[in-house]
Amino acid sequence: MSLSDQDHDLVTAELGREPTPAEAALFENLWSEHCAYRSSRPLLSAFESEGEDVVVGPGDDAAVVALPDGDTYITLGIESHNHPSYVDPFDGAATGVGGIVRDTLSMGAYPIALADSLYFGDFDREHSRYLFEGVVEGISHYGNCIGVPTVTGSVAFHDDYEGNPLVNVSCIGLIDDPDRLVTAEAQEPGSKLVLVGNATGRDGLGGASFASEDLAEDAETEDRPAVQVGDPYTEKLLIEANEALIDEGLIESARDLGAAGLGGATSELVAKGSLGAHIELERVHQREPNMNALEILLAESQERMAYEVKPDNVDRVAEIADRYDLGCSVIGEVTEGNYVCEFDGETVVDAPAEFLGDGAPFNDLDSVEPSQPERDLPETDLADAFEAVVGSPNTASKRWVYRQYDHEVQVRTATPPGDDAAILAIREARAERSSADGSSSAEQSSADHSSGQSPREDGESRETGTGLAYSAGADPNWTDTAPYDGARAVALENATNVAAKGATPLTAVNCLNGGNPEKPDVYGGFKGIVDGLADMCAELDVPVVGGNVSLYNDSNAGPIPPTPTLALVGTKDGYDAPPAALSGEGELLVVNDRALASDTAPGLGGSEYLAQHGGSDGFPTLPDDRAAFVETLADVADHEATRAVHDASHGGLAVTLAEMVSESAGADVAIEGDASEAELLFHEQPGRVVIETADADAVAAAFxxxxxxxxxxxxxxxxxxxxxxxxxALDYDASEISDLRSVIERELE
Incomplete structure (x- = not known):
């Protein structure tokens, strides 16, 4: 890529001269769609991001939200690494994990949980399975090595991801003392800019611009230099060093080095503080000889952090970096002027930092509203359809995926992967942060971290009594059929997942993935998912406090479905939650199913049933009183008579009931209504649950x-x-169902 004529004219007018090669490359990357959100930012005001618990909203590396006790904060962020994961699935996915973890560090938080939402082409295709296996391996390798558990997520297969998979990763961090909060806003002129972490190489050059264009047919070979290479062992050291730096109050502001590398991180840092910088690029510690200014400025080498540090604290920062075997360079200082970079005495960049970060004009794009599908339903044998839907890779067990992730490290995961939502036990550490010799407790507990213990728990710890529920994902079948209604359904389903474990939704972040926005029909679908997600989150009173946009997910195979991944968290008292699996002791209830409760014919649009058998239909009408349903469900899930709760969505009641059965617990169920048998069993209206209870009257009274x-x-x-x-009548024992649901394991092992 290169600067467009229009952008070149704007830059030239602002600078009063032709940009240098380094400036042109820096503007090209910082003004790319990936960094500047030129096509999406006009739409993002639809999201409500404020709330009484929101401490830091959109615009920083991660959002910060207060938990009910008021003294404990969590951070929440989400990123995409889509194009890199197509070119190199292992490194592309691994460095996506590394990047979102460093976003967490830059807020002063310790990373405690990851969620990954993955989208691939048809599972039957060899190339899709190659990408799938490589991505899962990359995520598991990086997350397991750094000791951060991957506790939830989603996997979906759809033909339109064949030429462009999606890898969306979110992270939760913990701040157990409000004084530890750090932001990405530079504080004062005269502070030093210090680079800590890995040495800078030539990997990842032009990654931001690469992420802002359609994937070419030869992307797997031609774009390989734009993919970063991760080193999780260095990231682990960086996590510990960051804790030590925060412990001692040595950091004024911080930014991780991601898109656009050093140039992106440092210019954004000072721009947020309405300040400038003077940087000497040759001071950057490098791992390759003869690197030029542009390479040092824009390389996206991983495991690096940029810190603002007061001059008196620079030596201590260097000591801590050395203790953790990390490189450390004092590369410049914060100023009141422009953003200036020199290389060997020559000025290569001299531009206003705010113009670099916010000067890109928005795109005014045409859009076409998607048409609604007509009703054209297939005729099927119900038993054959049951086996096809329950045995589809989309609805089948994802055990092959999550068993590769260490979800027990840090000893916080109370409800593990495989359920509707994960539950994390939130624990704080008391303020025993320094020993008699002045070394930080984070330094002292390095060995404990390596064995999986959480930070600063070498001292006395305190239970907060708060359980944190975590759900993430989207369904491309839904949003491909009806972008607006499908996105509303995605938000409602994630909220239902959390409420099914007894938690009240607290906040969310999103990753909005779309194709080439310059195509009116693609942009129309993208607008639909933005508005749908925003409207439902507002209705549920869930502030959307941050996110990521990934456009130009387009290839020779065509655009991806508009895909609104939502990562949503909720809180509850305690860490116990009803399982999704039956106990074998209670009555079974279906709550909020319009097809069972009325003569309404539910839409089968977006269902796995139609994906397997062909045909089309409108998307199901959502239930009424959605916010009240979620609130009531959270209370009912924690009722002493509740034995099991499971969200009913993907695959309909067929998959929900199949997932609840085990070798020790079965069910005798009769489903009746005015709709057809296929509609009753396979429609995917979200906002429904199946509850096993010892007190059905109490559940009915509550709802x-x-x-x-x-x-x-x-x-x-x-x-x-x-x-x-x-x-x-259909009868399947647990072993038959397990065999149907093991399709992924059978094919990949």
């Missing part, structure tokens, strides 16, 4: 006036799902 409750059967100890739908 009275909020959501309909239908009694559909009972759990037992048979290990068999006996299911009657209208006039059709």
């Amino acid at each position: 009275e006036g909020v959501a309909p409750v239908e009694r559909v059967g009972a759990a037992d100890d048979s290990g068999t799902l006996s299911l009657s739908v209208g006039d059709t």
Whole structure:
């Protein structure tokens, strides 16, 4: 890529001269879609991002939100690494994890959990499986090595991701003392800019601009230099060093080096403080000889942090970096002037920092609203359809994926992967941060971190009593069928996942993925997912406090479906939660299913049933009183008579019931209604749950006036799902269901 004629004219007018080669490259990357959100930012005002618990909202490396005790904060961020993961699935996915973890560090937080939402082409394609295996390996390698558990996420397969997979990774961090909070806003002139971490090489050059263009047919070979190479062991040292620096109050502001490398991080840091910088690029510690100014400025080498440090603290920062075997360079200082970079005495960049960061004009793009699908349903045998839907890679067990992730490291995960949402036990450490010899407790506990303990727990720790529920994902079948309604459904489903574990939704971040926005139909679909996600989050009173936009996910195979990944967290008292699996002891209820409670014919649009058998239909109408449903569900899930709760969405009741059965617990269920048998069993209206309870009357009373409750059967100890739908009876024992749901493991092992 290069600066467009229009952008070149704007830069020339602002500078009063032709830009230098380094300036032109820096503007090209910082004004790219990936960094400047030129096509999406006009739409993002639809999201409500304020709330009484929001401490730091959109615009920083990660958002910061207060937990109920008021003295404990969490950070929440999300990133995409889509194009790199196509070119090099292992390194592309691994460095996506590294980047979102460093976003967490730059806020003064310790990373405590990861979620990954992954989207690939048809599972039957060899290339899709190659990408899938490489991405999962990259995520597991990096996350496991740095000791941050991957606890939740999603995996989806859809033909339109064949030429452009999506890798969306989110991270939660913990700040157990408000005084430890750091932001990416430079504080005062005269402070030093210090680079800590790995040496700078030539990897990742032009990564921001690469992420802002369609993938070419030869991308896997031609764009390999734009993909970064990660080193998780250095990242682990950086995590510990960052803790030590925060412990001793040595950091005034921080920014991780991601898109556009050193130039992006340092210019954004000072621009947020309405300040400038003077940087001497030759001072940057380098791992390759003869690097030029542009390479040093824009390389996206991993495991690096830029810190603002008071002059008196620079030597101590260097000592801590050395203790953790990290490179450390004092590369310049914060000023009141322009953003200036010199290389061997020659000025290579001299521009206003705010113009670099915010000067890119927005794109005024045409859009076409997507058309609604007509109703054209297939005729199928119900038993064949059940086996096809339950055995689809989209709805099948993802155990092959999450068993590769260490979800037990840090000993916080109370509800592990495989459920509707993960539950994390939030613990604080008391303020024993210094020993008699003045060394920080983070330094002292390095060995504990390596063995999986959480930071600063070498001293006495305190339970907060707060459980944090975490859900992430989207369904491309939904948003491909109906971008607006599908995105609303994505938000409602993630909120239902959290509430099903007894938690009240607190906040969310999103990763908005779309194709080439210059195509009106693609941009229309993208606008639909933005508005749909924003409207439902507002309705549920869930502030969207940050996120990421990834456009130009387009290739020779065509654009991806508009994909609004949402990562949502909620809070509850305590860490216990009802499982999704049946106990075999209670009555079974379906809550909030419009098809069972009325004569409404639910839409089958966006369902796995139609994905397997062809046809089309409108997307299901969402239930009424959605906010009240989520609130009530959170209370009912924690009721002492509740035995199990499971969200009903992907694959409909067929998949939900199949997932709840085990060798020790079965169910006898009858589903009746005015809709067809296929509609009753396979429609995917979100905002529904199946509840196993020892007190069905209490559940019905709780939902009275909020959501309909239908009694559909009972759990037992048979290990068999006996299911009657209208006039059709289906019987499958747990081993048969397990075999159907093990398609991914069978194909990849």
